Amino acid sequence: MGNITSLIAPCKIDLACSAQFDEGGIAVLSIGNIDRGSFEGDQDIAGLGIIIAFFLPTLGLLITSLIVILSLVKESIPKGSTGWAAKNFNRLPLPVPNPPHPSAGPPRPRPVRRRPSSPAIPLNTRPHAYGPSGFSPPSFSQGFGIHHHSSIHRPFNQLMHQNNPHFEHDVEPQYAHSGPFLVSTPSNNTSKTSVPSQDSRRTYWPKLPSANWWYDLFEAALLCVPDSQLLLAIALFSYFFLVNGICDMSHYHLQIGINLALLACTNFLLSFALVRRYWNAPFAAFFRVVCQLLVLGGLGLIFDTRRRRGYTAESLPSASRKDSLILLSAGCFLDGEYKDDLQRLTTTTRTAQLVGELNEAVWSSLDVIFWIGLISATLAILIFHICRLIKRKNSGSDDHDDDNVEDHTAPAPKRFLTWVFSLCIAMLVLTCMTIASTARNREWVRRSGWMADDTEEESVNSFGQIAALVAMGTVIITMFDKIVRYP
Structure with a gap:
């Protein structure tokens, strides 16, 4: 038995890549080594939980992508425009892309809170405590914390140094800080207070409007949904190539795995094209791109191996038939040794x-065209991002300048938005076709009478399905993480 490819371990079992018919040749008794009513489902690939974990976030992501694109188009309309686009888009309750900082205006200083220290010591009730010279600290009537009375502070520091050997000359009393902190002159009996210095006063940003943080939530969904799906697709291909999974699974389950991987790559592409400041977290962005290229590489390996073998099963069996070659092992279509066995199955019109x-x-099949479009668009957007980063680096802007207002709040180019919108529509059509094809294949297999248990793949009772469904909660956590309070 030959190897499917050098990257895949050889099958340890002999595959049956033929079908048995009755004496009259009008009924199918078995396909491969599977008798009617003994076909085993695979809950971790075609189970209902796995399908929901991919389909539901994908549909939500497509809707989110359209909303984000419309928001960017609305943002790109010049202010004061009276054209058709301005009149219609301004009426739509779309989220607003947020500025680079939580507020478009300048920061406002946080008001200083005066808190009494403990214990409170009256300043003018103990003049004898400051040494035999009788020199007392400045009273509040002399001006609280004003530098032109610096001659008063010096003897006071010297006397404090005499009474306390650990006292440092460079440290002034807490009440001697400069700055317009007091709005009125306190009385002589005012307790000693702790007032922060000018440098310790923090700035804060006003709270974002709801339209801004809604846009943040949508961007968080665009980032998080492809992450979990790409990791699941990588786990799936690891099972295909490293654990001999292709030899053990049917062509039907392999095709479902291919469709799920295509959906994951589509979601990443939408995220890659629409999320602003994608490379602000360079390590995370690089990891996402590597995952995307790994999944696309795995798909390309399967498509190329299948093309070199020459044949593949039908993509969608007819609803009028109850038998199909999609129930054969996937290795039959990826190993050249079984090419003759496959050809004998369809030598006559009757068996076909x-x-x-x-x-x-x-290369003209639908899934291959889908894959070519995905890898072309991914490389094109990656080149666009690289050119933009190089241009920004050559312009001499540092890391802090990357977040300036002019760079990130400027409207996106209309030509780029047009291409992205066209890409989103194309991805929407292909995604709907992929989802429909997967659903119809699952329904055909369930009603064909070949499965040992018709409800095996319709129940969510395996660890793989539950784990995939629970992993969807990371999307909610990431979205909630964008709702923050600015102190």
């Missing part, structure tokens, strides 16, 4: 009508 015709594995 029973189990379906073989399709030539060419």
